[in-house]
Amino acid sequence: MSSTIPSQQKALFLLSKQGDWKVDHTPVLKPKAGEVLIRVESSALNPVDWKVRDWGLDVIPEYPTILGCDSAGVVIAVGEGVKSVAIGDKVIHQGEFDVRKGSFQQYNLELSHLVAKLPPNLTFDQGATISTAAATAAISFYGPKVDLGGLALTPPWTNGGRGKYAGTPLLIIGGASSVGQAVIQFAQLSGFSPIVTTASLSGADRLKSLGATHVIDRYADLPSSLQVITATPFSLIYDAISSPETKETAHSILAEGGTLIIVEQPGVKEAVPTKEVIAPWAGVNQSPNKEIGAELMANLSALLENGDIKVSILLCLLDCTRNSYAVGDKPNMVEVIPNGLAGIPDGLDRLRKYQVIAKKLVVHPQETL
Template sequence: MSAALPTSQKALFLLAAKGDWSVKPTDVPTPEQGEVLVRIESSALNPVDWKIHDYDFVVPEYPVILGSDSAGVIAAVGEGVQKVKVGDKVLHQGLSGKRQAAFQQYTIVSEDLVAKIPSDLSFDDASSLPVGVATAAVGFYAPKGQGGGAALTAPWKEGGAGKYVDQPVLVIGGSSAVGQAAIQYAKLSGFYPIITTVSPSNNDLVTSLGATHPLDRNKPLSTLADSIKDITSKPITVIYDAISIPETQNAAYKILADGGTLILVLAAAVKDEDKVKGKDIANPYGSAPSQGAFGKEVYAHLGAYLENGDIKPNQVQYVSGGLGSIPDALDLLRKNKVSGKKLVVRPPETA
């Protein structure tokens, strides 16, 4: 490691299950074979961060550092790293724990799981992407099975770009971070029309990403099937429910055609008695670092999609105060007070 690197940094710790948060000093981790150390410039917040706090899951040991979305500059590289170098600006997905989490000033990432940030994107913009991108890509394209997806042909595979031309897709919750990424991958896959449910104030946002028919998400879900029939008479064989509350899941499952797949970002809540043979449910785990070869595949192609503008960042809402401001900002997500935007903090600003 370079001598210029600090040995200590600040991190936001969740001290105990459902407990207090505290910004404390901790060691700067050392990158091992194939890993890079990133000096984080921006970290974005996700609903899962407050859910882990409130419901205590996926954390084997406390105190823990959370955070999954970040962007920064490579500060050091481990042995054998060839794809990136010190000074590169990258975005990447964190893992709760210690050395790989995003709510700290330095983090460790595999060189296979970073994407270079194009010059027209800020660190704040870039940090808005990793979780949404991974969750959308896994949901549509990862192999079927636990934590997997609908096994569609990815647009980066031969014959995958535009493959689903003239097939409709429904994205429930198009203005959510996951929904925005799902719309953009659906466009790369050629789906048409791309129908989505959204608050009308976010219509321009979702159409700028590729949605062709935004529908008011405040209308009763019982009217959704008829609204879709006004747009297309084709069967809906792919539905990405980026909200996945029981109400949207059950409405989506009824709309799904036989032989189709409903992609859910939360645990399935479709009633057993309503289930029909031939309608699949996929429950993606949107974590590139946990998806093995598929996660690396997503990152191998993400840089080019960003460079070409095929995948655009979320609009961001900057929260001042660095890591210490995260707990209060998470409360905005908890209370559904953020619409169509990603909350972003800058760890270097931490007091």
């Protein structure tokens, strides 16, 4: 069953490993059993998109390919057996790096159990900023305790999961990042306390409203600042920045027998066997995290609509432009890049050069000329 669907669409292709970008025509694919076809209204840019291309990461099965791992849109066709969503539903989902599911195109496919309905209080642009940050945090905490998995904690959406880890201290490096803010909120739902994070103090009130109990100036001496809060070493540290410097600092202050979660490989140069370092893979549609990914997406709409999760970008550092907006505690601040898919390479270059602060870049694929 489907609505009127074009036979052709436009997509941004990565032509080869570390190769060129090209906007080109490609067929609109039909959903298989269990899949939905989505008209992509907004697609967010993430640092992983430029890193896959520039660094030639081995996560692409074949080229040319289509990148993009965050989007929001409208279901326009459903495959056999789909019951959880219907044609016309507004949804958010995490794309995959291939021509079927990458979000840097006007129409893409996804398994129906891996999409979440867009809450009515959110726009497409806001919805497009959510999936990867939420998945990174949730998989880190609740994913299976295997390579590329997480800590296998009990999720807060299950019976007995909310508040289960009360009294367990957590240190987060980079709490103002998209992932950092998601980590703070899932940690609060799980009961972690204290929740200490590093960030610019200009955003301290915002981070405390999300669940942080203490905010340390990101430029302060971290070990001495932590001593003021607690003399007990942290057995769990989440490095949402994962630069070489932050990883080494976090590892040095981690308690013996503790765990450091990083979001980017390689690991710590001087790692010791008595301190665990894990790097979860944030894809909800790939092993080993398919099961927890499906659970997250099944519960994400309710968490967002109830205000339990507000995956947001701090507003204090930049003024809004004509194509940017901020609305209360919703996922924001968003800058819409002009020219649709053709604007993505320039946007990724801005991310590469660290020229994007306190906002997410999104494109509207349907505006591609």
